[in-house]
Amino acid sequence: MEFIGAMQDSRVPQHCIMDYVSEMHGGPENVLVTARHEEPLDKEGKIISIFWSHANAVTFDTTHKTNLYDKPLCMLVGANHHLQCAMFGFALLGDETVETFEWVFSAFKTCMGGEGPKVMLTDQDPAMPVALRKFFPNTIHKLCLWHVQNRFIKFLNELYVRFEEEDFKSQFQSTMHHPLTVREFETAWAMMLDKFHLHDDVTMKNLYEIREEWIPAFFKQDYCEVMVSTQRSESMNKLVKSAHVDENTPLHEFAK
Structure with missing residues (x-):
């Protein structure tokens, strides 16, 4: 060795x-x-994914190119009662399929004594919610506000430019963040559509259809520790990449 x-x-x-x-x-x-029996193996007996943990609201995100094998590293990041970042677990994944995410959540649930987080924020990866519902049916699934906007950013930018003088961008951001209740949000959203004549706009329709999954007003009754995005995961991803590993890091050094 x-x-x-x-x-x-x-x-x-x-x-x-x-x-x-x-x-x-x-x-x-x-x-x-040798390999621990908990880790999934391929047909040749090679380890596909690895999970480890240091152990209410948790963010779940993946980042790429953190090691020599170009595999995704997912982080389960939360916050303590001082709103400081708290690491709950990591997983080095072979892929990002439903089966792999199910394995991650199963391992996370086991090391947490069978309990699940009250709220989990994720990006819009279609495989994540499928696995989440299976292992944490009582966990509230919330989409990252930044990822939702980023998915439609091309079309939103067109609206920002079209209505630059009317400052549509500021009103749009205010409508997302400031309403304290669902009724206030619905009223503000309707007023915005009326003002800018966007009732038939496809982007606004798509955003509205999934409003209950990403607009903060719909989660006021749930303690999310002021988290509306997976920014904590992104920050930890940057820290890991800048201070500990890079794309040339072999697995044994990565583990250390």
Whole structure:
């Protein structure tokens, strides 16, 4: 292991290390490699995904290119009672399918004693809510406000430019963030559509149809610790990338 570690520190490609070790032992079938039974394996016995945890509202997000294998790293990030970031768990994923997310949530649920978070914020990945409903049926699923807007940003920018003099952007942002009740939001949204004649606009219709999943006013009764987006996850992603790992980090160093 010290020899392998020295080669990895010297940036010897992983496949070269495996070829050399296999030759030392007379074939890959003779190389002793063990894995925890909880981790999913492929047909060749290689680990597909890895979950680990340091352990009310949790954000769940993934980031890419954090290691030599170009695999997604997902982070389960929440906040303590001082509104400081709290890390609940990590998972290095083989892919982002429903099955993989189900495995992540299953592992997270096990290490949390069978309990689930009250609220979970995610981006609009279609696989996440499917897995979430299966393992945390009582958890409130909330879409990240930033991701929702970003999905429609091309069309929103067109509206911002078209109604720049009327300052549509400010009214749109105010309608999203400021209403304290659902009724206030509905009233403000209707007034905005009337003012800018946007009743038939496809983008506004699409945003309105999923309003209960991302507009803060619909979550006032739920304690979300002032989180309306997965920004905490994004901040932790940046910290991990800038201070700990990069795209050239081998797995053994990544784990450390």
